[in-house]
Amino acid sequence: MVAESSRMRGAEAGGLRADARRNRERILVAARAVFAEHGIEAPMATVARRAGVGVATLYRRFETRDALVRAAFAQQMETCARALTEALADADPWRGFRRLVETACALQREERGFPAAFVAAFPDGTSEHAPTRDRAERDLRTLIRKAQDAGALRTDFHPSDLAVALLAHCGLVTALPGDEAASRRLVAYLLESFRAGPSNGPLPDPSSLSLHHFPVAADNVRGGTSGRPSPPRGARRA
Amino acid sequence: MVAESSRMRGAEAGGLRADARRNRERILVAARAVFAEHGIEAPMATVARRAGVGVATLYRRFETRDALVRAAFAQQMETCARALTEALADADPWRGFRRLVETACALQREERGFPAAFVAAFPDGTSEHAPTRDRAERDLRTLIRKAQDAGALRTDFHPSDLAVALLAHCGLVTALPGDEAASRRLVAYLLESFRAGPSNGPLPDPSSLSLHHFPVAADNVRGGTSGRPSPPRGARRA
DNA sequence: TCGTAAGTGGACGACATCGTCCGTTTGAGC
DNA sequence: GCTCAAACGGACGATGTCGTCCACTTACGA
Numbered sequence: 442m443v444a445e446s447s448r449m450r451g452a453e454a455g456g457l458r459a460d461a462r463r464n465r466e467r468i469l470v471a472a473r474a475v476f477a478e479h480g481i482e483a484p485m486a487t488v489a490r491r492a493g494v495g496v497a498t499l500y501r502r503f504e505t506r507d508a509l510v511r512a513a514f515a516q517q518m519e520t521c522a523r524a525l526t527e528a529l530a531d532a533d534p535w536r537g538f539r540r541l542v543e544t545a546c547a548l549q550r551e552e553r554g555f556p557a558a559f560v561a562a563f564p565d566g567t568s569e570h571a572p573t574r575d576r577a578e579r580d581l582r583t584l585i586r587k588a589q590d591a592g593a594l595r596t597d598f599h600p601s602d603l604a605v606a607l608l609a610h611c612g613l614v615t616a617l618p619g620d621e622a623a624s625r626r627l628v629a630y631l632l633e634s635f636r637a638g639p640s641n642g643p644l645p646d647p648s649s650l651s652l653h654h655f656p657v658a659a660d661n662v663r664g665g666t667s668g669r670p671s672p673p674r675g676a677r678r679a
Numbered sequence: 680m681v682a683e684s685s686r687m688r689g690a691e692a693g694g695l696r697a698d699a700r701r702n703r704e705r706i707l708v709a710a711r712a713v714f715a716e717h718g719i720e721a722p723m724a725t726v727a728r729r730a731g732v733g734v735a736t737l738y739r740r741f742e743t744r745d746a747l748v749r750a751a752f753a754q755q756m757e758t759c760a761r762a763l764t765e766a767l768a769d770a771d772p773w774r775g776f777r778r779l780v781e782t783a784c785a786l787q788r789e790e791r792g793f794p795a796a797f798v799a800a801f802p803d804g805t806s807e808h809a810p811t812r813d814r815a816e817r818d819l820r821t822l823i824r825k826a827q828d829a830g831a832l833r834t835d836f837h838p839s840d841l842a843v844a845l846l847a848h849c850g851l852v853t854a855l856p857g858d859e860a861a862s863r864r865l866v867a868y869l870l871e872s873f874r875a876g877p878s879n880g881p882l883p884d885p886s887s888l889s890l891h892h893f894p895v896a897a898d899n900v901r902g903g904t905s906g907r908p909s910p911p912r913g914a915r916r917a
Numbered sequence: 918t919c920g921t922a923a924g925t926g927g928a929c930g931a932c933a934t935c936g937t938c939c940g941t942t943t944g945a946g947c
Numbered sequence: 948g949c950t951c952a953a954a955c956g957g958a959c960g961a962t963g964t965c966g967t968c969c970a971c972t973t974a975c976g977a
Binding site for chain 4: 495498
Binding site for chain 3: 497
């Protein structure tokens, strides 16, 4: 009942002491860096060390790894939200749609660690209703409808196709971190196949990825004598 | 110098004693089952238990997890190789190309665990030359060229695009195991965008995937008080 | 039938991570 | 300054996995 939730800023850093608030920020910065470098499975202790705080402090601020991941990438998620708003406001619905896809994919590509956070946001069917997300879903459907009505998006495009495309792209950048060409190329192909009207124009340059590893019977499959033995388990962790 | 490598069957199960050979088979069967259920990161001990052998036996046959993974999915890889041969032999190069993509994606979709093995086969640039793979790569290029010459595959299609597409699909089925509709839908879109001539026909039914989780600012991001705490770490492993 | 080398399985030591407990430090109000 | 609740950090017990070691078992040739 006290003046505690005066500014609607969530329960995030509300009544924290100055040092605590400072540490919270340092943890978030460290988390993004560590997750980018080692994936969101990186040991919590690594994040803590990077932030210059103890593990206890980390756990006090973020009860679970999941909470930390979500908080760390909240900013990226807001970028997505903004992109959606802008897409809806665009006079050309196809341009809006295209930019939305490109923005979301660029985030997945550039913010390493975000892709993993992204899929973590798709825990199969868990549909706990949340106003912001409900709203986003409605906006997406509206955008799609508008682009279809404008004759730019194929009429058999289904809203779930957007999720499919984003998850596929997510998988690609996870498998090939750093291969920007591959990412752009996939996005271009997808947008091309979603397009109802004329082509979107020429494709970006192809990736330099070799398909030398097409999963054809591997020559190096030997019963019990593969190449070098793998290094001692947790050797390359920070 | 003895009659040991008489039948060219690799060093796989060559001079093993009868019981050892039997156990090797049981391990491979168990590995496929366990990898499908828990991913290729599943504890080696789980595989051993499932196979009804000791860990030591497992390690004696397969020095590393990697060797086990490769051996376990060798059959699937051979299916890919066969599909490639058939594609090349097809009188209609586009049909061959399409079937190859569909076969590879169907394998990724149906054989859970294979996708992970698949990406494991793309360790960024490690191009240890292996005759079977070199051959496969050459065949793929030939197939692509033929389909382009027939006017069915867009001329700016680059061989690496095939790898990009397969990796993206791989990521999708990994994120959404069991969602066959999503997989088919993505494949249809990709083939549509690769096509130079007329459309491939109507798309398959869309996935029932909700986009309720589009990564828009998450309502449930709270500083240190997310929902339920995650379960004790390794609780759901076999 | 018997000897032996190949095969086997489980115990074990090493290691990594998790998340809590608790004694110490520090910010902020008086 | 002084007090004290809030915040801190590191040690610690629990848990889980890895891969090896070694004493026991078994297939198979003589």
